[in-house]
Structures are given as C-alpha cells and as structure tokens.
Amino acid sequence: MGGSPAPVGREELLSRLERVLHSRGRALLTGTAGVGKTEVALAEAARAEARGETVLWLATLPADRDIPGAAAAALVASA
C-alpha cells in the first residue's frame, strides 16, 4: 500500500478492500448515497495505478442515457 492518502477515516476500510481484491479478485461497496463509496474506489484505483496495475474505470454518464450499450462500449474502448 502507500501512495495516495486514504479518504479521511477510511484507512482501515481501504486496507480491507485491498485484501479482498487480492484474495478474491472482486469487491462490492454498498451504502447509501453520499456515504463515500466513490471516494474509496477512487483512492483504491489511484493506489493500484501507482503500483503499476491496470485500472479500468467505468461510470455511466447522463449523455449515455439514450445510447444502448454506451457504457459497455466505453469499457471495451478503454481496455
């Protein structure tokens, strides 16, 4: 670990997320809107990139609303 700092108060959660990702290859962050899921995911993505790992970031955009498969196409294009 190391690199970018964890979001305030999330060091323990970030460590746990890294352990789960490395042991299971996937993780799901859940919680009510605004609780900090995206912030934690961004922090983990920054750490993984700093370690030289490939990070694919997929997020739906309002502009994609009427384009079937837009998000999937963006993911494939970024890979």
Ligand SMILES: Nc1ncnc2c1ncn2[C@@H]1O[C@H](COP(=O)(O)OP(=O)(O)O)[C@@H](O)[C@H]1O
């Ligand atoms: N640990 C934290 N300390 C301070 N601010 C935070 C923290 N986590 C998230 N925030 C801020 O709170 C707001 C909501 O966080 P966000 O990650 O977008 O929530 P979610 O994805 O769960 O809806 C954002 O402005 C974000 O920068």
Ligand SMILES: [Mg+2]
């Ligand atoms: Mg979010």
